[in-house]
Amino acid sequence: MRLPHHPEAVEALRTPTPEDPWRILISGCLQGWPCGVNGTDYGLGAGRPSWLDDPRVRRIPFCPEDHGLGTPRTMPDLHDGDGYAVLDGTARVLDENRVDLTEGMLKGARAMLELARAEDVDFAVLTDRSGACGSQVISVGCRFEEPVDHRRGVGVAAALLLRNGFKVTSQRDFRTLALLGAKLDRRFAPGPEVVDHHEHPWVLEHLPLPASATP
Ligand code: SF4
Numbered sequence: 001m002r003l004p005h006h007p008e009a010v011e012a013l014r015t016p017t018p019e020d021p022w023r024i025l026i027s028g029c030l031q032g033w034p035c036g037v038n039g040t041d042y043g044l045g046a047g048r049p050s051w052l053d054d055p056r057v058r059r060i061p062f063c064p065e066d067h068g069l070g071t072p073r074t075m076p077d078l079h080d081g082d083g084y085a086v087l088d089g090t091a092r093v094l095d096e097n098r099v100d101l102t103e104g105m106l107k108g109a110r111a112m113l114e115l116a117r118a119e120d121v122d123f124a125v126l127t128d129r130s131g132a133c134g135s136q137v138i139s140v141g142c143r144f145e146e147p148v149d150h151r152r153g154v155g156v157a158a159a160l161l162l163r164n165g166f167k168v169t170s171q172r173d174f175r176t177l178a179l180l181g182a183k184l185d186r187r188f189a190p191g192p193e194v195v196d197h198h199e200h201p202w203v204l205e206h207l208p209l210p211a212s213a214t215p
Helices: 007-012 064-069 083-087 102-119 156-163 174-182 201-206
Strands: 022-027 057-062 077-079 092-094 123-126 137-140 149-152 168-170
Touching: 007 174, 022 102, 057 102, 064 102, 077 083, 077 137, 083 102, 083 156, 092 102, 102 156, 123 156, 156 168, 168 174
Parallel strands: 022 057, 022 123, 123 168
Antiparallel strands: 077 092, 137 149
């Protein structure tokens, strides 16, 4: 379940304590690991919400691409479909040289699922727009070639977590992150101007939903 589309599921989450903290699976780069394709954390570690440092939170970091492909690496991009399509064998992951990285991406996704199960995580906070961790917006095709084909959708590791019943949100879902933080401290409660990634003006303008679609 994607938490930004189910705020009632945020409300229903258990109340964590220092003795029994939330166990949160978090993308390695959000943790500050230098696991990005270029061997950096893309600057994401410094920008994560401060409530993730609360003693009632235990962060469980993992990078599926580093696990399956190593770091640094070429750019693993989805081709012909989203993460679900890769799991179903109807899409592939190729790099900018058209080398097939699908098996490495699947290996990383499976290891991430194993960790989520072993730690019985409450939910995951993953980096959006990644071909592995994306949970709201992805790109299909080589992202170094214009025009980039952005789509609403999920990456390979996120798809596997979602398909196995885990709750997921992204670092760009500011309203959901604030609602989560507010369960620890009401001062984090979002104002009306705070939106999730799928509600962002750029997404609404460039990636409109078909009238019949359910988010
Ligand atoms: S695969 Fe996920 S954790 Fe690893 S660098 Fe990409 S977004 Fe971050």
